Amino acid sequence: MRHSLPIAPQFYVTAPQPCPYLAGRMERKLFTSLQGEDAQALNDSLSQQGFRRSQNVLYRPSCSECSLCLSARIDVERFTPSRSQKRLFKRNRHLARRATSPWATEEQYDLFCSYLKERHADGGMADMDVFEFAAMIEETPIRSRVVEYIDRQDNTLTAVSLTDVLEDGLSMVYSFYQPDLPQQSLGTYMILDHVDIAREAGLKYVYLGYWVPGSPKMGYKSRFSGLEIFYRGRWTVLNDPDAFEADLHPLSVDPISEQVANISLPDLRRGKP
Template structure:
């Protein structure tokens, strides 16, 4: 009888490149491929250890002398919106949520282009064409949904205009917001905040304990808004902990702040690689 041994994930490190969050810093990522029938279990396990998904890759910052980037998540049961966030919810009462399969559409791409051209014209995704956009949405080996938000139709029209979109992974313990974009003309409505608030409500409805927000970076204006959400936890020092006072966390570099790659990989907890039989 022939036996097939399970293959453990292999981890790699990217070459240093300019950090998108902090000036004059170099970014480096630890990553592994996400594929096969165990992809969902691997995504669940590594998301709990500070990893994020991008298409069929899971990655985590592993910079040479900087550990500022910390994965962040909201404890759904303990979350209480602030007065400002309650106003955001009221301002966006016209929006209707619909969860769909991960399939890219022309309406999504048109909104995506308006969003990039207005908010991130010089960012790393600025040149993304419709085929690359479709790959970002559709190339997922795990349970993923596209959460669309539409608004009230214009007079004489029956079609609800697409106003915001979030690519969301469904983990065994929460919703992971992979990427979101929205109508830049509605800047006063704080749509980015609204999408997070609605994901907290959606997670509550389906009894999932966390909403994963990506990385929070002290000292980064681009990522600072995440600290405005109550019941926020960060993954720091190999464990999840309440963020506490955001000012207590430092973005300073230190030559010994990051362990060697081999030690980082050795501490990663991997899921059972045995196939799940129905």
């Protein structure tokens, strides 16, 4: 007997666990699997609704008493680099960009380990071995690229971004870089370069993951002009990050059933929205 996967994706909720961004809070995620011939259409649609990809899973924060994690993206047409960002771009002109298929290398893994040891030693990825790293890079059912930045002077790998190509933009899934070059602000530089890549490709947005007001780890994202956040079910221009007030009352968070009911899905039978 032949069995086929259900057309409609099934959504699940993770068990609460300590929030990695805000002390004293608990996080919970709404997620669904990403597989089959319609994976690209599903990823495009849910990314536009605040979801993020991790290997073959799409997820979105769904905490019971907090809604501070907000998906963020840069509107490429509205983006104008600041003076400091222009100087930063010139400071890194010795780096050469190289975009490749999603294939993990030992050089990438060594850089990844150095980055985690210095920046996220107590994080959930700190103990990731080379096989798990390879899975993070290579297990993608959609159109993905590894964007490497090579130092022209000594040909060393300096920074890496695992990037998904969406119908309306680029999604920076995960980035890492040499941690001992703070003056180069490599994380910011890669975002600036992805804005250029998106502009060259005629794409509207660069998706940055989540902006978390009050989190030092995520504060840098609010420094980009043209930033939008997915707030209360729609994309909203973030004009003044310091003046933003998120909903923290438990009753401001919709029940899971309502959240799922309000998700717009593409027509997966044809792969079109």
